[in-house]
Amino acid sequence: MATExxxxxxxxxxxxxxxxxxxxxxxxxxxTPFGKPSAPIVLGTLEGKxxxxxxxxxxxxxxxxxxxxxxANIYALKMLGVERVVSVSASGSxxxxxxxxxxxxxxxxxxFTKGQRARSFFGEGLVAHVSVxxxxxxxxxxxxxxxxxxxxxxxxQGGTFITIExxxxxxxxxSNVFRSWGMSIIGMTASPEAFLAREAELxxxxxxxxxxxxxxxxxxxxxxxxxxxxTLQNNIKIAQEAIRNLVKQLPEERTCECQxxxxxxxxxxxxxxxxxxxxxxxxxxxKYLG
Numbered sequence: 001m002a003t004e005x006x007x008x009x010x011x012x013x014x015x016x017x018x019x020x021x022x023x024x025x026x027x028x029x030x031x032t033p034f035g036k037p038s039a040p041i042v043l044g045t046l047e048g049k050x051x052x053x054x055x056x057x058x059x060x061x062x063x064x065x066x067x068x069x070x071x072a073n074i075y076a077l078k079m080l081g082v083e084r085v086v087s088v089s090a091s092g093s094x095x096x097x098x099x100x101x102x103x104x105x106x107x108x109x110x111x112f113t114k115g116q117r118a119r120s121f122f123g124e125g126l127v128a129h130v131s132v133x134x135x136x137x138x139x140x141x142x143x144x145x146x147x148x149x150x151x152x153x154x155x156x157q158g159g160t161f162i163t164i165e166x167x168x169x170x171x172x173x174x175s176n177v178f179r180s181w182g183m184s185i186i187g188m189t190a191s192p193e194a195f196l197a198r199e200a201e202l203x204x205x206x207x208x209x210x211x212x213x214x215x216x217x218x219x220x221x222x223x224x225x226x227x228x229x230x231t232l233q234n235n236i237k238i239a240q241e242a243i244r245n246l247v248k249q250l251p252e253e254r255t256c257e258c259q260x261x262x263x264x265x266x267x268x269x270x271x272x273x274x275x276x277x278x279x280x281x282x283x284x285x286x287k288y289l290g
Contacts (some may be wrong), residue, residue, distance in 0.1 A: 005081030006043060006052040007250055009202075010243060011073065012088035012194070021244060022046050028074050030076040033280040034121075037076040047247045052082055056189060065166040065188035066116045074196040075121070082253060084140055084203040085192060086246065088239050090228050091161070091182040091185040092169075092214035094178055098152050103238070104185050104208040105145045109135040110180075111191040114165045119139045119192040122200050125274040128199065128265040135194045137203035139256045144205045147245035153238045159184030161206065163191035169205055175216040186214055199265075199285060203258045207242065209235045225260060262288060 022044040029040050042053040049186055054073055057063045077085060098104055110188065122128040141157075148155040162171065162178055170178070178186060185215035197204035213233040215222040262284065270289050278289065 004050050006081070007049045007084070008243070008247055009052045009054065009077040009080075009082035009085040010088060011044065011054050011056050011077075011085060013237070017200050019278070021239060028080070030079060032072045032075040032079065033120075034071040034075055037070065037073045038063055038068060041080065043080075047244055049247055049250075051243075051247060052077060052080055056087075064109050066113075068117075068189065070193050070196055071118050071121060074193065074200050074202065075283065078200045078202065082202065083259070084137075084250065085197055085205075086140070086144060086243065087190065087204065087206045088243075089187050089206055089208050090211045090232055091208040092188040092212050094162075094175065094183050094186055094216065095159070095215060097215075098156055098159070098185060099154075100211050100212055100227075100289060101234065102156060102210045103148050103235070103242075104156045104159050104206075104210060105136075105141050105148070106185060106206055106208060107134065107138070107141060107157075107182055108160040109190055109194055110160055110162040110166075110181075111195075112162050113191055116165065119194055121194060121284060124277045124280075125268070125272070125279060126266070126285070127268045127276045128262060130199050130261055130265045132195060132198050135198065137256055138207050139254075141205040142202040143249060144207060144246055146241070147153060147249065148207065148238070148242045151238050151241045151247045152201045153235075153242075156226075161190050161208065162186050164188055165282060170214055171234060172215045175214045178214075179216055198258065198261050201259050201261045202227075202230045203254060203256060207239060209239070248265050 015204045025044040027040040038056040038058045162183040211228040
């Protein structure tokens, strides 16, 4: 759909599409087989390369985590030619050493949502079992760590990101259980976003901005919306600079396994796939089904 493929897709909140240095800005409305994404996608030039921005919760933050059309968001980026995606997310810390204001690039993901969200592109006559032992792209995550470090911010590489349903924050009992499970950070949107990105054969990494200690830390104030917004506002410049750094160092070609995630995942006999399902998922499966 795009005349020039964006080298990076960024999924985040308000402010990122207003980045300093972003030029040739235009908006595109994308219709996907799964409906409309959360907002028009903003295309622009950054460091001489085209990038795509998408506000996950819509402009003005009017879409709850469980109401987000994750499939449309990821599929729209795929349709525009995006191959790499960075999620900029507010997260709570479940570890003493991951302090508010720090940034975490997690390497593992635990899905603790309750089944309200569509978790796969597949179904309706076409079955796929995608492999996700490493749910975040190791190569993109490593580049993202370097990009954040270059800003001078405190960044932690690794950790397990647990996704809860929301929209409420945790109880103290829940937060302590998550800590006992070995979880590192907590948020409401990484699942199923990361898994859909893998089904779409996109590289996906998270830049998690720690806004609070959830509610487990008895010497700190429990998390509030005001606390989250204040920390995010303080970190917007860091996020913007890190993204610029990342765009500059992105190699043209991908060498990771994300680009072949469906190679051994499709199990349905092509002869029995309904034509309408095959058409619906054409951007994902055509290269394997011919």
